[in-house]
Amino acid sequence: MTDQRRAVYDVLMGKRDHPTAVEVFTRVRERVASISLATVYNCLETLTDCGLAKTVADERGPARYCPNLDVHAHFFCEDCGGVSDIPLRNRKRPEDVWEFPQNLVIAHHEVAFRGKCPKCATDAAAKAKAAKRN
Amino acid sequence: MTDQRRAVYDVLMGKRDHPTAVEVFTRVRERVASISLATVYNCLETLTDCGLAKTVADERGPARYCPNLDVHAHFFCEDCGGVSDIPLRNRKRPEDVWEFPQNLVIAHHEVAFRGKCPKCATDAAAKAKAAKRN
DNA sequence: ACCTAAATAAGAATTGTTCTTGATAAGGAT
DNA sequence: ATCCTTATCAAGAACAATTCTTATTTAGGT
Numbered sequence: 001m002t003d004q005r006r007a008v009y010d011v012l013m014g015k016r017d018h019p020t021a022v023e024v025f026t027r028v029r030e031r032v033a034s035i036s037l038a039t040v041y042n043c044l045e046t047l048t049d050c051g052l053a054k055t056v057a058d059e060r061g062p063a064r065y066c067p068n069l070d071v072h073a074h075f076f077c078e079d080c081g082g083v084s085d086i087p088l089r090n091r092k093r094p095e096d097v098w099e100f101p102q103n104l105v106i107a108h109h110e111v112a113f114r115g116k117c118p119k120c121a122t123d124a125a126a127k128a129k130a131a132k133r134n
Numbered sequence: 135m136t137d138q139r140r141a142v143y144d145v146l147m148g149k150r151d152h153p154t155a156v157e158v159f160t161r162v163r164e165r166v167a168s169i170s171l172a173t174v175y176n177c178l179e180t181l182t183d184c185g186l187a188k189t190v191a192d193e194r195g196p197a198r199y200c201p202n203l204d205v206h207a208h209f210f211c212e213d214c215g216g217v218s219d220i221p222l223r224n225r226k227r228p229e230d231v232w233e234f235p236q237n238l239v240i241a242h243h244e245v246a247f248r249g250k251c252p253k254c255a256t257d258a259a260a261k262a263k264a265a266k267r268n
Numbered sequence: 269a270c271c272t273a274a275a276t277a278a279g280a281a282t283t284g285t286t287c288t289t290g291a292t293a294a295g296g297a298t
Numbered sequence: 299a300t301c302c303t304t305a306t307c308a309a310g311a312a313c314a315a316t317t318c319t320t321a322t323t324t325a326g327g328t
Binding site: 002020021022037038041060061062063 | 284285287
Binding site for chain 4: 136154155156171172175194195196197
């Protein structure tokens with residue numbers, strides 16, 4: 001665990017908002033001014049290989065990183081671009097909802113929901129109501 | 135609906151194996167020899183915009199395309215690289231399994247499972263058994 | 269046949285990520 | 299403490315997938 005890796009890890013833990021590699025890079029720079037983007041990529045890869053972080057694929061956009069090690073899904077707000085963690089319900093498994101063929105072995109799953117986050121949904125509803133009044 | 139779009143659509147429907155844009159390109163070329171990769175991208179985008187196809191994001195690899203319009207998840211075999219469709223169980227919804235915050239509005243979801251497909255799982259099991267015998 | 273708008277082809281450009289190379293640093297053996 | 303070995307880092311080049319730009323072609327309407 002080098003200075004750079006520690007710094008990258010601290011940044012991930014510090015503001016758990018699923019930053020991209022570039023966002024991590026700019027945040028880490030405040031502490032380790034000389035770090036390069038390539039090193040940030042290396043550190044992020046090392047951390048994910050060690051199981052200290054996860055990568056979050058956001059469609060075709062840049063990959064995001066997440067220090068939440070629990071099994072969870074991600075929600076992407078189409079309005080504000082925010083990403084949040086969605087936990088599994090107690091004792092529930094994806095197998096309860098999807099119909100898998102026999103003998104299929106599931107190693108892991110990646111689940112992404114898209115839509116409006118609570119804040120943006122309420123804002124949109126308020127806006128619609130205001131428009132209706134006119 | 136132009137010749138190119140029809141050809142791209144026919145290729146997608148013809149072999150429902152979730153090809154990448156480049157794979158679609160090479161297949162379409164057999165029919166419309168002069169088509170360019172850019173046009174294939176354009177056609178695929180047009181088809182998805184019209185709701186005739188869906189894009190399937192495979193982590194950081196090239197996007198794949200799928201003409202199955204039903205709500206479904208995807209399974210990626212880590213051994214053979216194959217992609218297959220996983221249907222939702224009757225009357226089940228992701229909300230049954232994941233715990234969403236109040237007021238969150240879900241527009242759609244993308245679900246990917248990874249592991250061994252039935253064929254690769256059986257092959258691997260047979261191989262392990264053979265190794266054990268020695 | 270002409271005009272207009274849309275679709276296509278070709279290749280350049282862009283974006284996000286990975287690779288290559290040489291420099292640097294961290295431990296361990298002498 | 300010095301040398302040796304190994305891993306890490308920095309910098310920029312390279313790469314892959316996709317998008318953009320521009321000119322050309324095509325199709326449909328007048």
